[in-house]
Amino acid sequence: MTQSKRETERKYEPPSPGTGGLPDLTGAGPVASVTAAGPEELDAVYYDTADLRLAGTSATLRRRTGGPDAGWHLKLPLTGDSREEVRAPLSDDVPRVLRELVVSRTRGAELRPVVRVRSARTVRHLRDADGRVLAELSLDEVRADSLPAGGGHAEWSELEVELADGVHAGLLDTVERRLRKKGIVRADSPSKLVRALRETGAPVERERPRPSAGEVVPGSPGAHVLAYLREQTGILVALDPAARRDLPDGVHRMRVTCRRLRSCLRSYRSVLDRRVTDPVRAELQWLAGELGAERDQEVLSERLAAGVAELPDHLVLGPVAARLRVWDVSRGAAGRTRTRQALASSRYLRLLEALDGLVRRPPLRAGAAGKPARTMARAVLKEYDRLAGRMDHALEQPAGPARDTALHQARKAAKKVRYAAEVARPALGKPVARLGRRAKAVQKLLGEHQDAVVTQDALRGLAVAAHGAGESAFTWGLLHGQERARARARQEELPSVWRAASDPALRAALEH
CATH class of the missing domain: 2.40.320.10 (Hypothetical Protein Pfu-838710-001)
Known part of the structure; x- marks a missing residue:
């Protein structure tokens, strides 16, 4: 207690x-x-x-x-x-x-x-x-x-x-x-x-850092990347108690921090040796996945409850609130169990040790000592080009599941641009910050679209279960239609938001 x-x-x-x-x-x-x-x-x-x-x-x-x-x-x-x-x-x-x-x-x-x-x-x-x-x-x-x-x-x-x-x-x-x-x-x-x-004068048993592949030069790409990794690792460590106690937003923020760390290690492979960082990225992906089960259910449950609450009483047919509550408790408990098990595992402790070792003994590559304006801009633009390719592919798809999947992949690419820009901002200033904001706008819009798509799947499952139990599925179908309309509205907004993010002037500012 x-x-x-x-x-x-x-x-x-x-x-x-x-x-x-x-x-x-x-x-x-x-x-x-x-x-x-x-x-x-x-x-x-x-x-x-x-x-x-x-x-x-x-x-x-x-x-x-x-x-x-x-x-x-x-x-x-x-x-x-x-x-x-x-x-x-x-x-x-x-x-x-x-x-x-x-x-x-x-x-x-x-x-x-x-x-x-x-x-x-x-x-x-x-x-x-x-x-x-x-x-x-x-x-x-x-x-x-x-x-x-x-x-x-x-x-x-x-x-x-x-x-x-x-x-x-x-x-x-x-x-x-x-x-x-x-x-x-x-x-x-x-x-x-x-x-x-x-x-x-309390004696302290301090570990002596092993020599790295090179010295970290102040103001270099290596210095900026390590500062970001150190900051995000500290945030991950600090969020652990909140996630264990299920405090508001603790699990979500911890999951986002995992993504930021993964993205940094991916985008700046020219700075840190991927033979060391790729295994760490894989473990960060594992942890984010374990935390995600609880967070995704929490977001979905809040969205469904809000949708039901907004309906007039005469459109809520059958034991809608009771069915939603049972569904949430059963799925939420499973997600919470995964979070607790992950944070109690030796695998999690090994990941924390690996992150600590990474910032204490960074596996620096030649690019770590290069010019930030070149090395870091190149990393950001590489992620930007991936985003552009995925957006082009998504917008070419006909409406339906294939486009939904492609837009979800584009959303992930937009996150990578945003996080790569975060790392580079101290070195590159306003141009990369502007690109990061535009990428965030794309990510937010595509995130709202993906939420609507996922919610439709959940509503279909609830409707099928209600029908099988002899209950009216009308309310679930009504909510499904609303979510489908929201997804369509986000797709209609996308071209203008993407146009702003793909402004050639943004790329030119980084290239020069």
């Missing part, structure tokens, strides 16, 4: 000795009063791998006693000053659910105690005029002890301001302005763990 909350806080260097302890923040924006909340004695043991993989991704895992929230705390980075804190009840060993939530970061490596941090905390509550707690101001006297043999200990003080739930983050800026006037500045460590590791 876990609980999750969003934590937004900032850390500061403590007030100078002799200045009276905690600063008075009465009158700082909406703060009308400051009340004492009593001292706390906190004792936390932080866990990580031997090479500090959690700390390396700005995550922390601790077992803490003392204070009102004793237990296991996993903190995952969000944006700005915020983190998500996942809590589990106090136990001797790391709870299984928390082990699973960090597996994308640890990649299965053993978690062990790395540092113990004890804090004597003085607490004040910042309240508004109605007495509501806006934030907690605390002063910690900290002692940190490295737990592996050979480490030392350190002591320091720090000031912390943490917002209460639901309070706008702008209060932190208001409080910080008041603190600066009192000579109090931000701490240079984002967390107690980071400072404890630094100041105790």
